[in-house]
Amino acid sequence: MENNAFKLTIHMVSSLDGFIAKNDNSISWFETVDSYEKGVTLTEQDMVEFLKSIDCYVMGSHTYEHALKLSKSYGWVYGDVPVIVLTHRNLPVDGQNVEFYSGDLNNLVNERLKPNYRNVWMAGGAILAKDLIRLKLADEIRVSIIPIILGEGKLFFDHIGQEQTLHLKDATAYKNGIVELHYEIKK
């Protein structure tokens, strides 16, 4: 049954102190040099299988602009998978499978996403993620914790203002010291 059910997953990469970005927006802290002996390693095959399972990405406009900038050097990381960008602004499209959306989040999830996709991945946007949690529209959350205290920056959860019970689905520690916590958001 679960394989056929719709699922909207929020993903975040965070420091131990909960920051997803430094004040200067540098991202060198993502490159952990830690080594955790007991950790597991993902093979390229694992990664390919995992990415193949995602049939739509949703993101905020800043994440989109960042991905667009990176695509000039490294290519478009989301391939042919549909990307829906939440924005009220007019943003450039560069030959990708990108759609802009500026309406209500309930409509987005119930009318645009649920009838068309199975495994939707919220790839970035702290404000968007918080709204999705508050409105009970997100089903799961995956946090990758990098072994660093950043000390300052942009908090992911930043006083979301609403209590939300979680269910731990999985906890995986990797060889590079990153821990991924995978929770179901209870409704």
Add this chain to the structure above:
Amino acid sequence: MENNAFKLTIHMVSSLDGFIAKNDNSISWFETVDSYEKGVTLTEQDMVEFLKSIDCYVMGSHTYEHALKLSKSYGWVYGDVPVIVLTHRNLPVDGQNVEFYSGDLNNLVNERLKPNYRNVWMAGGAILAKDLIRLKLADEIRVSIIPIILGEGKLFFDHIGQEQTLHLKDATAYKNGIVELHYEIKK
């Protein structure tokens, strides 16, 4: 070698969004009702062995006052183990092995703790914990993450203002959905 080395460990219990206390100070959220099938369980013997290894507790004055209040109903949880309370205030002592300290933290660690103890546990006090990390006086940090988003309250790390590299020593997921992350603080 490591068994003979001095170690100061910071322990915190936190929600996924990094809060250690709610604004109303209620602690019912500690009682998780989650169930994680793959998780491990600690036996009473494990707990006893673990607690026996701690030879000194250090805490802030609010944690001490809270423990003192709880002790009226449940007894003094730290037993005969020395407890050092960091405070400038005159606080009551109730027949326990408690000492007050109001001096410099470098002196506390290097002159009071190191010559006398091996395994010191920082049992509470967000401001104290931050100062110990900033001054590079803490050796390890253990975070127990409860499967809940609190949404508001008192942040543990709260913009510590200094970057600190960590090394993942262990990651343990328990049957009750709590995940304990154990890091070495790199110096």
